[in-house]
Amino acid sequence: MDYFDGLNIVMSGNIPHHTGVIVNTPMYYSIQFNYSGSFFLQVGDHKPVYASGAYAFLTYPEEKFSYGTCERNSRRHHAYICTCGERINKLIESGLFICAPDDPLVSVLCADRFLHNIKEMIKLTSKTENNPRAVLLFEELLLEMYENRKRKNRCMSPHTAFLNNLSEEINAHPEKEYDFNCFADLCQITLPHFRRIFREHTGFAPQQFLIKARLRKAAELLSSSAHSVKEAAYLAGWQDEYYFSRLFRKHYQLSPGQYRKESPGTK
Numbered sequence: 001m002d003y004f005d006g007l008n009i010v011m012s013g014n015i016p017h018h019t020g021v022i023v024n025t026p027m028y029y030s031i032q033f034n035y036s037g038s039f040f041l042q043v044g045d046h047k048p049v050y051a052s053g054a055y056a057f058l059t060y061p062e063e064k065f066s067y068g069t070c071e072r073n074s075r076r077h078h079a080y081i082c083t084c085g086e087r088i089n090k091l092i093e094s095g096l097f098i099c100a101p102d103d104p105l106v107s108v109l110c111a112d113r114f115l116h117n118i119k120e121m122i123k124l125t126s127k128t129e130n131n132p133r134a135v136l137l138f139e140e141l142l143l144e145m146y147e148n149r150k151r152k153n154r155c156m157s158p159h160t161a162f163l164n165n166l167s168e169e170i171n172a173h174p175e176k177e178y179d180f181n182c183f184a185d186l187c188q189i190t191l192p193h194f195r196r197i198f199r200e201h202t203g204f205a206p207q208q209f210l211i212k213a214r215l216r217k218a219a220e221l222l223s224s225s226a227h228s229v230k231e232a233a234y235l236a237g238w239q240d241e242y243y244f245s246r247l248f249r250k251h252y253q254l255s256p257g258q259y260r261k262e263s264p265g266t267k
Helices: 087-094 111-124 132-154 160-172 180-186 191-202 206-224 229-235 241-252 256-261
Strands: 008-018 021-024 029-036 038-043 049-052 055-059 065-068 076-084
Touching: 008 111, 008 132, 008 206, 029 111, 029 132, 029 206, 038 076, 049 160, 055 132, 076 111, 076 132, 087 132, 111 132, 160 180, 160 191, 160 206, 180 191, 180 206, 191 206, 206 229, 206 241, 206 256, 229 241, 229 256, 241 256
Parallel strands: none
Antiparallel strands: 008 076, 021 065, 029 055, 029 076, 038 049, 038 065
């Protein structure tokens, strides 16, 4: 089959407890994905950008990249796919692989699906560098990044800065209480209107976005600390441990206790 020739996946990884900082000028073209945790990114001499939660960015040769955890001893969940081959040139020319050093971060709306696809690519390329289905998944991830970037540009409005700050605050501190009625009043719009523009901006209704952020923080605490399930739930913003456990199992297909046992950092 030669439909997907010209792209080799030469390096990949999924690191649930990534620490430290990476500084290099890459040899390959890659998708880097921060699934959870806070991090910074600096491309060349451009100003560093800081974010928390699910973001992806591209790295490529002839440019210096610095990225990693913001604080000493902090952890984040990071995954990546590195590629090379003549097919990359076509992806760049078509505008699918976007080298944008002044605006490198792309918010990933469907973080679990994005991570799942990277894991699938890692499996598919464990024995060969040029698995056609892995190449298809790589291009699907690029397409998702392109669509999310386009959506962000399309959703520019008088409320964009407010929504950016709010979504970043929720990702960084999901344990807090958020009054979306109050936020709608601050924007001087109705609550239904606020819900609509929030969904357009993030891909989720406000309460859904908050629930996903709380589940991610709970998962991070379970996999990287000695907190009990009850403590992790509380620190992530859940008052009802049983409701939390039910949602966690539905989201991760594992109970909180099972998730902890299967996390490398807690063994």
